[in-house]
Amino acid sequence: MPSAAPRRRLHSVLGLLLLLVTASACSGGPAPAPGPPATPSPGAPAAESPYWVDPGSRAARQVAAWEAAGRNSDAQVLRRIADRPTALWGPGGDPGPAIRRAGAAARAAGRTLLLAAHNIPYRDCGGPRPGGAANAGAYRDWIGAFADGIGATRAVVILEPGALAHTVDGCTRAEQHAERYRLLYEAVDRLKRNRNTKVYLDAGDPASVENPADLATPLAKAGLEHADGFAVNVSGFQPDAAARAYGARISERTGNSHFVIDTGRNGAGPPPGDGAPSRCNPPGRALGTPPTDRTADPLVDAYLWIKPPGESDGPCHGGPPPGTWWPDQALGLARRATE
Numbered sequence: 001m002p003s004a005a006p007r008r009r010l011h012s013v014l015g016l017l018l019l020l021v022t023a024s025a026c027s028g029g030p031a032p033a034p035g036p037p038a039t040p041s042p043g044a045p046a047a048e049s050p051y052w053v054d055p056g057s058r059a060a061r062q063v064a065a066w067e068a069a070g071r072n073s074d075a076q077v078l079r080r081i082a083d084r085p086t087a088l089w090g091p092g093g094d095p096g097p098a099i100r101r102a103g104a105a106a107r108a109a110g111r112t113l114l115l116a117a118h119n120i121p122y123r124d125c126g127g128p129r130p131g132g133a134a135n136a137g138a139y140r141d142w143i144g145a146f147a148d149g150i151g152a153t154r155a156v157v158i159l160e161p162g163a164l165a166h167t168v169d170g171c172t173r174a175e176q177h178a179e180r181y182r183l184l185y186e187a188v189d190r191l192k193r194n195r196n197t198k199v200y201l202d203a204g205d206p207a208s209v210e211n212p213a214d215l216a217t218p219l220a221k222a223g224l225e226h227a228d229g230f231a232v233n234v235s236g237f238q239p240d241a242a243a244r245a246y247g248a249r250i251s252e253r254t255g256n257s258h259f260v261i262d263t264g265r266n267g268a269g270p271p272p273g274d275g276a277p278s279r280c281n282p283p284g285r286a287l288g289t290p291p292t293d294r295t296a297d298p299l300v301d302a303y304l305w306i307k308p309p310g311e312s313d314g315p316c317h318g319g320p321p322p323g324t325w326w327p328d329q330a331l332g333l334a335r336r337a338t339e
Helices: 004-026 058-068 072-082 096-109 136-150 174-192 212-221 240-253 327-335
Strands: 113-117 155-159 197-202 229-232 259-262 300-304
Touching (some): 058 072, 072 327, 096 113, 113 136, 155 174, 174 212, 212 240, 240 259, 240 300
Parallel strands (some): 113 155, 197 229, 229 259, 259 300
C-alpha cells in the first residue's frame, strides 16, 4: 500500500488532470489551433547580412498597404524585398538629413548602412537635361554633406554608378573626363576620412563595357588605391558568374582589388536582346542572391542590392519615371526569386 506522501502526490496529479478536462469541456470544444508565427520585427536583417534594413522603405510600406487591403499572399511574397537591405541613394539636394536619420537607426540596430552616391555632374551623359550636380563646386559641397551625414556610422558607399563606365563607352565627352576623375578622387578621399566608411567605385558591367581592362586606368585616376575596391553590375542583370568573371578581369589589372556585386535583379540573368532598351525594365527578371558579406570568395567582398528592386528604370516597358516605386515590377521580381 502506498505511503501517505505518494498518495498525496497521486491525488494532486489526478486533480490537475480533472481540472484540465473540465476546462476543455466548458470551452465548448477543443483548444484553438496555434496562431501563425509572429511577424518578424520591421527592419530585422536577413540571415547572414550585416546591413541595416529600412523599416520605412517603399517595399515595407507596400507590404503594410497590401496587408491592410487583404492582399496577404502578395504581401508575404513582397517581404522578400521588404525584409532585406537595399541601398539608400543620397538625395540630390541636401543628402545630409536622410543619411543622418538612416545612420541613427543603423547604429541603434548595430548594423552597417548601405549607401549609393549618384550626383556627379553630367551623370546622364550630358544630354539636353543632364542630371547630377550643376558643376564641380556644387558636387564638392554635395559629397561633403553626404560624408558629414555618415559621420562615425559604419557604412558602405557605392560611389557614382555609371560614372567611370561612361568615360569608356563614349557616353561622357572626352573634355569632361579629367574633371570627373578629379572629382571622384576627391570624393574617395573625403569619404575615407570617416573612419568607419568603406568606399567602392562603380566599374560598370559586362553589358556596358566590352573590355573590362579598359577600366583599369580610369579607376586608378579616380582613386581606387585609396578606396576599398570597386562595384560591378549596379542596376544590371548579369548573373553572378558573369559579373564575377568581369570583376576578376578588372582586379587583375588593378593589383587584385576586391569588389562587390549588385545581385538585386540578376536572378534570371540578362534579358534577351541587346542595347539600352533591353536593359530598361525588362520583363521576366528575378531577385538574385540575397545581400551578404559571406561570399566564400577571396575577391568578392559582398553581394549587395544596390539598385533597390522594384524601382523603375524609366518610362519603358510600361514603367513610370526613373526611380519611381513600381509595385507590379517588385512583385514579379519577388515571385520569380528562388532564394
